[in-house]
Amino acid sequence: MNVRLAAAALAAVLAVGGTAALNGADAQAPASTATALAPPECGPGSRPETDIDGRVPAADVASGRAARGYTCNTRLVSHLGRTGGLKVQRYEDRSGHVCAYYDVAKSFPLGVLEAGLEGLGTAVVDMTDARRPRRTTTLVSPAMASPHESLYLHEKRGLLVAVMGTLTTAPGILDVYDVKQDCRKPRLLSSTPAGFLGHESGFSPDGRTFWASALVGLTITAIDLTDPRAPRPLSTINGVLSHGVRTSPDGHTLYVADLGMPNSKRLTEGGLRVYDVSAIQAREPFPRARLLTTYTWPDVAIPQVPEPMRINGHDYLLMVDEFSELALDPTFSYRPENSAGIARILNVDDPTKPFQVSALRLAVHLTENRAGEQQDDPGAKSPIGGYAAHYCAIPRFRDPKLAACSYIGSGLRVFDISDPYRPRQVAYYNKPAPTGGYAMAKPAFDREREQVWFSDFDAGFFAVRLTNGAWPQGL
Numbered sequence: 001m002n003v004r005l006a007a008a009a010l011a012a013v014l015a016v017g018g019t020a021a022l023n024g025a026d027a028q029a030p031a032s033t034a035t036a037l038a039p040p041e042c043g044p045g046s047r048p049e050t051d052i053d054g055r056v057p058a059a060d061v062a063s064g065r066a067a068r069g070y071t072c073n074t075r076l077v078s079h080l081g082r083t084g085g086l087k088v089q090r091y092e093d094r095s096g097h098v099c100a101y102y103d104v105a106k107s108f109p110l111g112v113l114e115a116g117l118e119g120l121g122t123a124v125v126d127m128t129d130a131r132r133p134r135r136t137t138t139l140v141s142p143a144m145a146s147p148h149e150s151l152y153l154h155e156k157r158g159l160l161v162a163v164m165g166t167l168t169t170a171p172g173i174l175d176v177y178d179v180k181q182d183c184r185k186p187r188l189l190s191s192t193p194a195g196f197l198g199h200e201s202g203f204s205p206d207g208r209t210f211w212a213s214a215l216v217g218l219t220i221t222a223i224d225l226t227d228p229r230a231p232r233p234l235s236t237i238n239g240v241l242s243h244g245v246r247t248s249p250d251g252h253t254l255y256v257a258d259l260g261m262p263n264s265k266r267l268t269e270g271g272l273r274v275y276d277v278s279a280i281q282a283r284e285p286f287p288r289a290r291l292l293t294t295y296t297w298p299d300v301a302i303p304q305v306p307e308p309m310r311i312n313g314h315d316y317l318l319m320v321d322e323f324s325e326l327a328l329d330p331t332f333s334y335r336p337e338n339s340a341g342i343a344r345i346l347n348v349d350d351p352t353k354p355f356q357v358s359a360l361r362l363a364v365h366l367t368e369n370r371a372g373e374q375q376d377d378p379g380a381k382s383p384i385g386g387y388a389a390h391y392c393a394i395p396r397f398r399d400p401k402l403a404a405c406s407y408i409g410s411g412l413r414v415f416d417i418s419d420p421y422r423p424r425q426v427a428y429y430n431k432p433a434p435t436g437g438y439a440m441a442k443p444a445f446d447r448e449r450e451q452v453w454f455s456d457f458d459a460g461f462f463a464v465r466l467t468n469g470a471w472p473q474g475l
Contacts, residue, residue: 005338011338031465034299037415041424042072049061052369053425054362054410056432058376065294069431070411073470076429077451077463078235080125080133082271084455086391087151088445089160090127091183093366099183100463102162102455103147104138104443120145122162125463126184130449130463135186141191141199149244150201152213153179157207159228160186162192163198169216172198173230196221200305202245203255209234209251209281213242219469220245222280235280237289240273244305245429248315250468252278255317258301260296270303270381272319295346295354299339301325305391305442306346310398311420317346317354317401318417320392323384334381336371340364341388343405345420352475357421358405360428362387362410379438391442401472402426404452405444410441412454412462427470433458447475 039053049070051057060066085103090097105125121138122145130269144250148165158180158427164173172195177186197214204210210231228277241259248255251402254277254285258308272295279287301321309316321341343360363369364387382387387409393401396416403415403423411430417423429452430439438457446463455461 006234014065015378032036034359034361034366036361036366037423037425038471040072040427041304041365045071045075045467046073047071049430050427051470052363052374054364054413055369055374056308056409057374058378060433061378066432069429070414071429072413073427073466073468074412074429074464075467076232077130078416078466079460079462080135080383081225081460084441084457084460085147086138086149086440087147087442088453088455088461089151089153090175090442091153091155091158091160092159092445093183094182095182095259096128097183098127098130098446098462099179100133100453101128101151101153101399102461103151105146106457113328121152122147124184125461127446127453129453130446133461135461137186139175139177139186140176141188142173143191143195144177146170148199150198152201152203152210154187154203157228159207159225161201161203161210161225163195163201163212165200167197167201169197169214169380171210172214172221174198174210174223174227174231176231178228179371185310188226190231192231194233195225196233200242200244202247202282204247204251205249206251210460211245211254213245213364215241215243217260218242220254221275224283234283235287235289237275241270242273243270243303246306246307246308246317247277249310251281251430252276255306255308255348255351257305258294259302259456261331270305271300271355272317272346274301274348287438293352297344297356299325301339301341305443307392307394308348309394309400311417313397314420316357316420317348318392319346320389320405322390323388324386334375334383336375336384337367340370340386341390343389343392343403345417345423347420358423360389360392360405360413360415360423360425362407362413364410377409378432385409385438390440391445393445395445395447395475401475402445404445404454406439406441406443406454408439411456412443412452412464413453414466416472427466429458429462429464431459431462452462460473
Protein backbone atom coordinates (compact mmCIF):
# COMPACT_ATOMS: atom_id res chain seq x y z
CA MET A 1 0.00 0.00 0.00
CA ASN A 2 1.51 3.34 -1.01
CA VAL A 3 1.06 5.32 2.17
CA ARG A 4 2.60 8.55 0.87
CA LEU A 5 0.32 8.52 -2.18
CA ALA A 6 -2.74 7.92 -0.03
CA ALA A 7 -1.83 10.65 2.42
CA ALA A 8 -1.14 13.08 -0.39
CA ALA A 9 -4.52 12.25 -1.90
CA LEU A 10 -6.26 12.95 1.38
CA ALA A 11 -4.38 16.22 1.69
CA ALA A 12 -5.59 17.15 -1.78
CA VAL A 13 -9.15 16.41 -0.73
CA LEU A 14 -8.88 18.75 2.21
CA ALA A 15 -7.16 21.44 0.19
CA VAL A 16 -10.08 21.50 -2.25
CA GLY A 17 -12.29 22.42 0.68
CA GLY A 18 -10.44 25.73 0.75
CA THR A 19 -12.50 28.38 2.44
CA ALA A 20 -15.62 26.26 2.80
CA ALA A 21 -15.12 26.36 6.56
CA LEU A 22 -17.48 24.45 8.80
CA ASN A 23 -19.02 25.62 12.00
CA GLY A 24 -17.22 24.64 15.17
CA ALA A 25 -18.61 21.71 17.11
CA ASP A 26 -21.61 22.48 19.31
CA ALA A 27 -20.47 19.91 21.84
CA GLN A 28 -17.34 18.01 22.76
CA ALA A 29 -16.93 14.90 24.83
CA PRO A 30 -15.19 15.44 28.15
CA ALA A 31 -11.53 14.44 28.26
CA SER A 32 -10.92 11.08 29.87
CA THR A 33 -8.04 8.78 30.66
CA ALA A 34 -7.73 6.25 27.86
CA THR A 35 -8.08 2.63 28.90
CA ALA A 36 -8.12 -0.55 26.85
CA LEU A 37 -10.64 -3.37 26.99
CA ALA A 38 -9.43 -6.62 28.46
CA PRO A 39 -8.45 -9.27 25.92
CA PRO A 40 -10.97 -12.09 25.48
CA GLU A 41 -10.71 -15.36 27.35
CA CYS A 42 -9.75 -17.81 24.61
CA GLY A 43 -11.26 -21.30 24.78
CA PRO A 44 -10.26 -24.66 23.25
CA GLY A 45 -9.09 -24.62 19.66
CA SER A 46 -7.82 -21.05 19.85
CA ARG A 47 -4.39 -19.89 18.72
CA PRO A 48 -3.98 -16.75 20.85
CA GLU A 49 -1.82 -13.72 20.24
CA THR A 50 1.68 -13.83 21.69
CA ASP A 51 1.92 -10.20 22.82
CA ILE A 52 -0.37 -7.39 23.97
CA ASP A 53 -3.93 -7.43 22.69
CA GLY A 54 -4.08 -6.70 18.95
CA ARG A 55 -0.36 -6.86 18.19
CA VAL A 56 1.45 -8.81 15.46
CA PRO A 57 5.10 -8.59 16.58
CA ALA A 58 7.86 -8.31 13.99
CA ALA A 59 9.50 -11.32 15.63
CA ASP A 60 6.41 -13.42 14.88
CA VAL A 61 6.53 -12.36 11.25
CA ALA A 62 10.21 -13.30 11.00
CA SER A 63 9.72 -16.68 12.66
CA GLY A 64 6.64 -17.62 10.65
CA ARG A 65 4.33 -17.60 13.68
CA ALA A 66 2.24 -14.73 12.31
CA ALA A 67 1.59 -16.63 9.08
CA ARG A 68 -0.20 -19.31 11.09
CA GLY A 69 -2.65 -16.67 12.25
CA TYR A 70 -4.07 -15.69 15.61
CA THR A 71 -7.49 -16.95 16.65
CA CYS A 72 -9.59 -16.63 19.77
CA ASN A 73 -12.98 -18.33 19.95
CA THR A 74 -13.14 -18.45 16.15
CA ARG A 75 -12.76 -21.15 13.56
CA LEU A 76 -12.13 -20.71 9.84
CA VAL A 77 -15.05 -21.96 7.76
CA SER A 78 -13.76 -21.00 4.33
CA HIS A 79 -11.43 -18.67 2.46
CA LEU A 80 -11.63 -17.36 -1.08
CA GLY A 81 -9.34 -15.27 -3.29
CA ARG A 82 -6.20 -13.26 -2.69
CA THR A 83 -7.48 -9.67 -2.43
CA GLY A 84 -10.37 -7.89 -0.81
CA GLY A 85 -11.74 -4.40 -0.57
CA LEU A 86 -13.82 -2.29 1.79
CA LYS A 87 -17.29 -3.81 2.17
CA VAL A 88 -18.78 -7.29 2.58
CA GLN A 89 -22.54 -7.79 2.26
CA ARG A 90 -24.73 -10.86 2.89
CA TYR A 91 -28.12 -11.67 1.36
CA GLU A 92 -30.53 -14.59 1.18
CA ASP A 93 -32.88 -14.60 -1.80
CA ARG A 94 -36.43 -15.92 -2.15
CA SER A 95 -35.22 -19.38 -3.14
CA GLY A 96 -32.95 -19.75 -0.13
CA HIS A 97 -29.66 -19.07 -1.90
CA VAL A 98 -27.18 -17.25 0.33
CA CYS A 99 -24.74 -14.84 -1.28
CA ALA A 100 -21.82 -12.64 -0.35
CA TYR A 101 -20.83 -9.49 -2.20
CA TYR A 102 -17.49 -7.76 -1.79
CA ASP A 103 -15.24 -5.48 -3.84
CA VAL A 104 -12.11 -7.38 -4.80
CA ALA A 105 -9.56 -4.61 -5.42
CA LYS A 106 -7.77 -2.21 -3.13
CA SER A 107 -8.85 1.40 -3.14
CA PHE A 108 -8.67 2.77 -6.67
CA PRO A 109 -6.13 3.86 -7.89
CA LEU A 110 -3.89 2.11 -5.31
CA GLY A 111 -4.99 -1.35 -6.39
CA VAL A 112 -4.66 -0.96 -10.15
CA LEU A 113 -1.20 -2.50 -10.34
CA GLU A 114 -2.45 -5.56 -8.46
CA ALA A 115 -5.74 -5.85 -10.33
CA GLY A 116 -4.40 -8.81 -12.29
CA LEU A 117 -4.71 -10.95 -9.17
CA GLU A 118 -8.48 -10.73 -8.95
CA GLY A 119 -9.50 -8.07 -11.45
CA LEU A 120 -11.51 -4.97 -10.64
CA GLY A 121 -15.15 -5.19 -9.71
CA THR A 122 -17.53 -6.60 -7.13
CA ALA A 123 -17.44 -10.34 -6.51
CA VAL A 124 -20.67 -12.32 -6.27
CA VAL A 125 -20.15 -15.45 -4.19
CA ASP A 126 -22.59 -18.33 -3.66
CA MET A 127 -22.36 -19.01 0.09
CA THR A 128 -25.28 -21.43 0.31
CA ASP A 129 -22.69 -23.95 1.43
CA ALA A 130 -20.39 -21.68 3.41
CA ARG A 131 -17.70 -24.36 3.49
CA ARG A 132 -17.48 -24.28 -0.30
CA PRO A 133 -17.83 -20.69 -1.51
CA ARG A 134 -18.22 -20.35 -5.26
CA ARG A 135 -17.71 -17.09 -7.13
CA THR A 136 -20.52 -16.98 -9.68
CA THR A 137 -19.76 -13.68 -11.39
CA THR A 138 -18.09 -10.30 -11.03
CA LEU A 139 -20.01 -7.05 -11.46
CA VAL A 140 -18.02 -4.62 -13.58
CA SER A 141 -20.53 -1.88 -14.40
CA PRO A 142 -19.03 1.59 -13.71
CA ALA A 143 -19.90 1.87 -10.02
CA MET A 144 -19.39 -1.79 -9.21
CA ALA A 145 -15.97 -1.74 -10.89
CA SER A 146 -14.83 0.86 -8.34
CA PRO A 147 -17.39 1.19 -5.53
CA HIS A 148 -14.78 2.20 -2.94
CA GLU A 149 -16.76 2.45 0.33
CA SER A 150 -20.22 2.89 -1.18
CA LEU A 151 -21.35 -0.73 -1.69
CA TYR A 152 -24.67 -1.10 0.13
CA LEU A 153 -27.36 -3.77 0.25
CA HIS A 154 -30.96 -3.07 1.24
CA GLU A 155 -32.26 -6.42 2.44
CA LYS A 156 -36.01 -5.74 2.42
CA ARG A 157 -36.02 -4.49 -1.17
CA GLY A 158 -33.25 -6.78 -2.39
CA LEU A 159 -31.30 -3.90 -3.92
CA LEU A 160 -27.51 -3.87 -4.24
CA VAL A 161 -26.31 -0.32 -4.87
CA ALA A 162 -23.00 1.48 -5.29
CA VAL A 163 -21.60 4.80 -6.48
CA MET A 164 -18.37 5.03 -8.43
CA GLY A 165 -15.72 6.14 -5.96
CA THR A 166 -11.99 6.32 -5.28
CA LEU A 167 -9.68 7.22 -2.39
CA THR A 168 -10.83 10.83 -2.83
CA THR A 169 -14.01 10.77 -4.90
CA ALA A 170 -15.23 10.07 -8.45
CA PRO A 171 -18.09 11.00 -10.79
CA GLY A 172 -21.13 9.56 -9.03
CA ILE A 173 -22.31 6.93 -11.48
CA LEU A 174 -24.99 5.09 -9.52
CA ASP A 175 -25.55 1.38 -10.23
CA VAL A 176 -28.66 -0.38 -8.92
CA TYR A 177 -29.02 -4.18 -9.06
CA ASP A 178 -31.88 -6.49 -8.16
CA VAL A 179 -30.75 -9.53 -6.15
CA LYS A 180 -34.01 -10.84 -4.70
CA GLN A 181 -34.83 -13.15 -7.62
CA ASP A 182 -31.47 -14.94 -7.68
CA CYS A 183 -28.73 -13.44 -5.54
CA ARG A 184 -26.13 -15.43 -7.49
CA LYS A 185 -27.04 -13.52 -10.68
CA PRO A 186 -27.68 -9.84 -9.86
CA ARG A 187 -29.74 -8.04 -12.50
CA LEU A 188 -28.75 -4.47 -13.43
CA LEU A 189 -31.75 -2.15 -13.17
CA SER A 190 -30.04 1.18 -13.85
CA SER A 191 -26.67 2.88 -14.25
CA THR A 192 -27.03 6.67 -14.13
CA PRO A 193 -25.13 9.81 -13.04
CA ALA A 194 -27.68 10.36 -10.26
CA GLY A 195 -25.02 10.13 -7.54
CA PHE A 196 -23.32 13.41 -8.55
CA LEU A 197 -20.08 12.47 -6.74
CA GLY A 198 -19.18 9.26 -4.93
CA HIS A 199 -17.13 7.86 -2.06
CA GLU A 200 -19.38 6.48 0.73
CA SER A 201 -23.13 6.01 1.10
CA GLY A 202 -26.22 5.34 3.21
CA PHE A 203 -29.78 4.05 2.84
CA SER A 204 -33.05 5.03 4.49
CA PRO A 205 -34.67 2.11 6.33
CA ASP A 206 -37.54 1.95 3.82
CA GLY A 207 -35.07 1.67 0.92
CA ARG A 208 -36.55 4.62 -0.96
CA THR A 209 -33.73 7.10 -0.32
CA PHE A 210 -30.09 6.38 -1.11
CA TRP A 211 -27.46 8.80 0.14
CA ALA A 212 -24.24 9.32 -1.85
CA SER A 213 -21.54 11.11 0.14
CA ALA A 214 -18.44 12.63 -1.41
CA LEU A 215 -15.21 14.04 -0.02
CA VAL A 216 -13.64 16.26 -2.63
CA GLY A 217 -17.03 17.64 -3.67
CA LEU A 218 -18.10 18.36 -0.08
CA THR A 219 -21.55 16.99 -0.90
CA ILE A 220 -24.15 14.54 0.36
CA THR A 221 -26.78 13.77 -2.26
CA ALA A 222 -30.18 12.25 -1.51
CA ILE A 223 -31.42 10.05 -4.38
CA ASP A 224 -34.96 8.77 -4.82
CA LEU A 225 -34.97 5.02 -5.50
CA THR A 226 -38.72 4.54 -5.28
CA ASP A 227 -38.36 3.34 -8.87
CA PRO A 228 -34.88 1.75 -8.94
CA ARG A 229 -34.96 1.85 -12.74
CA ALA A 230 -35.18 5.64 -12.70
CA PRO A 231 -33.16 7.14 -9.81
CA ARG A 232 -33.50 10.88 -9.38
CA PRO A 233 -31.65 13.35 -7.12
CA LEU A 234 -33.82 14.97 -4.44
CA SER A 235 -31.54 17.33 -2.54
CA THR A 236 -27.89 18.01 -1.71
CA ILE A 237 -26.17 18.98 1.52
CA ASN A 238 -23.14 21.10 0.63
CA GLY A 239 -19.92 22.08 2.42
CA VAL A 240 -19.39 18.90 4.45
CA LEU A 241 -16.40 16.56 4.29
CA SER A 242 -18.72 13.63 4.83
CA HIS A 243 -17.37 10.14 5.31
CA GLY A 244 -20.35 7.86 5.46
CA VAL A 245 -23.92 8.49 6.57
CA ARG A 246 -26.72 6.53 8.23
CA THR A 247 -30.32 7.34 9.12
CA SER A 248 -32.62 6.86 12.08
CA PRO A 249 -35.28 4.09 11.88
CA ASP A 250 -37.88 6.53 10.52
CA GLY A 251 -35.44 7.97 7.98
CA HIS A 252 -35.94 11.50 9.34
CA THR A 253 -32.56 11.96 11.06
CA LEU A 254 -29.27 11.75 9.19
CA TYR A 255 -26.08 10.92 11.07
CA VAL A 256 -22.94 12.05 9.24
CA ALA A 257 -19.31 11.13 9.89
CA ASP A 258 -17.72 14.55 9.49
CA LEU A 259 -14.01 14.91 8.76
CA GLY A 260 -14.15 18.61 9.51
CA MET A 261 -11.49 20.97 8.22
CA PRO A 262 -7.77 21.26 9.03
CA ASN A 263 -6.68 23.58 11.79
CA SER A 264 -3.20 24.70 12.82
CA LYS A 265 -2.25 21.29 14.26
CA ARG A 266 -4.42 18.64 12.67
CA LEU A 267 -5.12 17.57 9.13
CA THR A 268 -8.67 16.73 10.18
CA GLU A 269 -10.86 18.03 13.00
CA GLY A 270 -14.24 16.42 12.77
CA GLY A 271 -16.75 14.25 14.56
CA LEU A 272 -20.49 13.70 14.16
CA ARG A 273 -23.04 15.88 12.40
CA VAL A 274 -26.76 15.35 12.85
CA TYR A 275 -29.36 16.62 10.37
CA ASP A 276 -33.14 16.70 10.25
CA VAL A 277 -33.95 15.31 6.79
CA SER A 278 -37.67 14.74 7.33
CA ALA A 279 -38.55 17.09 4.47
CA ILE A 280 -36.45 15.00 2.10
CA GLN A 281 -37.86 11.71 3.35
CA ALA A 282 -41.42 13.12 3.00
CA ARG A 283 -40.66 14.26 -0.57
CA GLU A 284 -41.67 17.84 0.09
CA PRO A 285 -41.13 20.29 -2.79
CA PHE A 286 -37.54 21.59 -2.84
CA PRO A 287 -36.66 19.79 0.41
CA ARG A 288 -33.64 20.82 2.45
CA ALA A 289 -31.75 19.27 5.36
CA ARG A 290 -31.52 21.17 8.65
CA LEU A 291 -28.43 20.89 10.85
CA LEU A 292 -29.34 19.92 14.42
CA THR A 293 -25.94 19.65 16.06
CA THR A 294 -22.30 18.70 15.75
CA TYR A 295 -20.27 16.69 18.26
CA THR A 296 -16.63 15.72 18.65
CA TRP A 297 -14.32 13.99 21.13
CA PRO A 298 -10.75 14.69 22.34
CA ASP A 299 -9.13 11.68 20.65
CA VAL A 300 -10.85 12.11 17.30
CA ALA A 301 -8.96 10.67 14.32
CA ILE A 302 -10.80 10.31 10.99
CA PRO A 303 -14.52 9.73 11.65
CA GLN A 304 -16.25 7.08 9.58
CA VAL A 305 -19.80 5.69 9.46
CA PRO A 306 -22.14 6.11 12.46
CA GLU A 307 -24.18 2.87 12.62
CA PRO A 308 -27.54 3.29 14.46
CA MET A 309 -28.68 0.63 16.92
CA ARG A 310 -31.24 0.31 19.71
CA ILE A 311 -30.20 -1.45 22.93
CA ASN A 312 -32.55 -1.95 25.87
CA GLY A 313 -34.85 0.72 24.48
CA HIS A 314 -32.15 3.38 24.05
CA ASP A 315 -30.69 4.73 20.80
CA TYR A 316 -26.96 4.56 20.11
CA LEU A 317 -24.48 4.94 17.31
CA LEU A 318 -21.58 2.54 16.79
CA MET A 319 -19.09 4.93 15.25
CA VAL A 320 -15.59 4.34 13.94
CA ASP A 321 -12.57 6.58 13.74
CA GLU A 322 -10.42 5.09 11.01
CA PHE A 323 -6.64 5.21 10.66
CA SER A 324 -4.68 7.61 12.85
CA GLU A 325 -4.94 11.31 13.48
CA LEU A 326 -2.81 12.92 10.78
CA ALA A 327 -0.51 15.75 11.82
CA LEU A 328 -0.43 18.81 9.64
CA ASP A 329 3.15 18.55 8.36
CA PRO A 330 4.68 17.89 4.91
CA THR A 331 5.49 14.22 5.58
CA PHE A 332 2.23 13.02 7.18
CA SER A 333 4.50 10.95 9.38
CA TYR A 334 3.49 8.53 12.13
CA ARG A 335 3.46 10.09 15.57
CA PRO A 336 2.86 7.83 18.59
CA GLU A 337 1.21 10.64 20.54
CA ASN A 338 -1.47 11.09 17.88
CA SER A 339 -4.86 9.46 18.34
CA ALA A 340 -5.30 5.98 16.91
CA GLY A 341 -8.61 5.28 15.20
CA ILE A 342 -10.95 3.14 17.28
CA ALA A 343 -14.65 2.31 17.45
CA ARG A 344 -16.83 4.02 20.05
CA ILE A 345 -20.46 4.01 21.16
CA LEU A 346 -22.47 7.25 21.37
CA ASN A 347 -25.88 7.74 22.96
CA VAL A 348 -28.36 9.57 20.69
CA ASP A 349 -31.61 9.26 22.65
CA ASP A 350 -31.73 12.99 22.06
CA PRO A 351 -30.15 13.42 18.60
CA THR A 352 -29.43 17.07 19.42
CA LYS A 353 -27.32 16.05 22.43
CA PRO A 354 -25.17 13.01 21.62
CA PHE A 355 -22.59 11.80 24.10
CA GLN A 356 -20.01 9.02 24.22
CA VAL A 357 -20.63 6.08 26.56
CA SER A 358 -17.71 3.75 25.77
CA ALA A 359 -14.78 3.01 23.46
CA LEU A 360 -13.67 -0.27 21.85
CA ARG A 361 -9.97 0.33 22.41
CA LEU A 362 -7.30 -2.42 22.28
CA ALA A 363 -3.98 -2.39 24.11
CA VAL A 364 -2.12 -1.62 20.86
CA HIS A 365 -3.95 1.71 20.68
CA LEU A 366 -2.63 3.06 23.97
CA THR A 367 -0.07 5.86 23.55
CA GLU A 368 2.56 4.13 25.65
CA ASN A 369 2.41 1.10 23.39
CA ARG A 370 2.28 3.07 20.14
CA ALA A 371 5.53 4.71 21.23
CA GLY A 372 7.29 1.44 22.01
CA GLU A 373 8.83 -1.38 20.05
CA GLN A 374 5.58 -2.15 18.23
CA GLN A 375 6.55 0.63 15.81
CA ASP A 376 8.84 -2.01 14.25
CA ASP A 377 5.89 -4.28 13.40
CA PRO A 378 4.99 -4.54 9.69
CA GLY A 379 2.62 -1.72 8.80
CA ALA A 380 2.39 -0.43 12.39
CA LYS A 381 3.74 3.01 11.51
CA SER A 382 1.37 3.57 8.63
CA PRO A 383 -0.68 6.72 9.36
CA ILE A 384 -3.50 5.28 7.23
CA GLY A 385 -3.33 1.73 8.49
CA GLY A 386 -1.41 0.16 11.31
CA TYR A 387 -3.54 -1.26 14.10
CA ALA A 388 -6.34 1.29 13.78
CA ALA A 389 -9.99 0.55 13.16
CA HIS A 390 -11.67 0.93 9.81
CA TYR A 391 -15.21 -0.50 9.79
CA CYS A 392 -17.69 -2.08 12.19
CA ALA A 393 -20.95 -3.95 11.65
CA ILE A 394 -23.82 -5.23 13.77
CA PRO A 395 -26.09 -8.25 13.08
CA ARG A 396 -29.35 -6.36 13.57
CA PHE A 397 -30.65 -2.94 14.59
CA ARG A 398 -32.53 -3.89 17.75
CA ASP A 399 -30.42 -5.37 20.56
CA PRO A 400 -27.60 -6.49 18.25
CA LYS A 401 -25.60 -8.01 21.14
CA LEU A 402 -22.43 -8.21 19.01
CA ALA A 403 -20.28 -5.85 17.00
CA ALA A 404 -17.66 -7.06 14.52
CA CYS A 405 -14.92 -4.65 13.51
CA SER A 406 -12.05 -4.69 11.05
CA TYR A 407 -9.05 -3.37 12.96
CA ILE A 408 -6.65 -3.47 9.98
CA GLY A 409 -3.40 -4.96 11.37
CA SER A 410 -5.24 -6.53 14.30
CA GLY A 411 -7.68 -8.33 12.00
CA LEU A 412 -11.31 -9.08 12.81
CA ARG A 413 -12.30 -8.21 16.40
CA VAL A 414 -15.66 -9.17 17.91
CA PHE A 415 -17.23 -7.39 20.88
CA ASP A 416 -20.20 -8.07 23.13
CA ILE A 417 -22.09 -4.75 23.28
CA SER A 418 -25.16 -5.99 25.17
CA ASP A 419 -24.23 -3.39 27.77
CA PRO A 420 -23.08 -0.44 25.64
CA TYR A 421 -21.47 1.19 28.69
CA ARG A 422 -19.37 -1.91 29.38
CA PRO A 423 -18.47 -3.62 26.08
CA ARG A 424 -16.35 -6.76 26.19
CA GLN A 425 -14.04 -8.25 23.59
CA VAL A 426 -15.08 -11.89 23.03
CA ALA A 427 -13.25 -13.13 19.91
CA TYR A 428 -10.77 -12.33 17.18
CA TYR A 429 -9.42 -13.76 13.93
CA ASN A 430 -6.26 -12.41 12.34
CA LYS A 431 -4.26 -14.08 9.58
CA PRO A 432 -2.00 -11.29 8.38
CA ALA A 433 -0.15 -11.21 5.08
CA PRO A 434 3.69 -11.10 5.33
CA THR A 435 3.71 -7.32 4.91
CA GLY A 436 1.17 -6.81 7.70
CA GLY A 437 -2.59 -7.35 7.78
CA TYR A 438 -5.00 -5.00 6.07
CA ALA A 439 -8.41 -6.16 7.29
CA MET A 440 -10.35 -3.09 6.21
CA ALA A 441 -13.76 -4.28 5.01
CA LYS A 442 -17.03 -3.79 6.84
CA PRO A 443 -17.89 -7.31 8.05
CA ALA A 444 -21.19 -9.11 7.53
CA PHE A 445 -23.03 -11.44 9.90
CA ASP A 446 -24.54 -14.80 8.96
CA ARG A 447 -26.77 -15.23 12.01
CA GLU A 448 -28.18 -18.60 10.95
CA ARG A 449 -24.72 -20.17 11.06
CA GLU A 450 -23.13 -18.01 13.77
CA GLN A 451 -20.55 -16.71 11.31
CA VAL A 452 -18.86 -13.42 10.49
CA TRP A 453 -17.57 -12.65 6.99
CA PHE A 454 -14.86 -10.12 6.19
CA SER A 455 -12.09 -9.47 3.68
CA ASP A 456 -8.45 -8.42 3.82
CA PHE A 457 -6.69 -6.25 1.23
CA ASP A 458 -3.89 -8.78 0.79
CA ALA A 459 -5.52 -12.06 1.76
CA GLY A 460 -9.03 -12.25 0.27
CA PHE A 461 -12.43 -13.22 1.71
CA PHE A 462 -12.91 -15.11 4.99
CA ALA A 463 -15.88 -16.77 6.67
CA VAL A 464 -15.28 -17.55 10.34
CA ARG A 465 -17.52 -19.14 12.92
CA LEU A 466 -17.64 -17.99 16.53
CA THR A 467 -16.93 -20.76 19.05
CA ASN A 468 -16.68 -21.43 22.79
CA GLY A 469 -19.88 -19.55 23.55
CA ALA A 470 -18.76 -16.27 21.96
CA TRP A 471 -22.02 -16.21 19.98
CA PRO A 472 -24.70 -15.08 22.47
CA GLN A 473 -27.95 -16.94 22.95
CA GLY A 474 -30.99 -15.45 21.29
CA LEU A 475 -29.14 -13.68 18.49
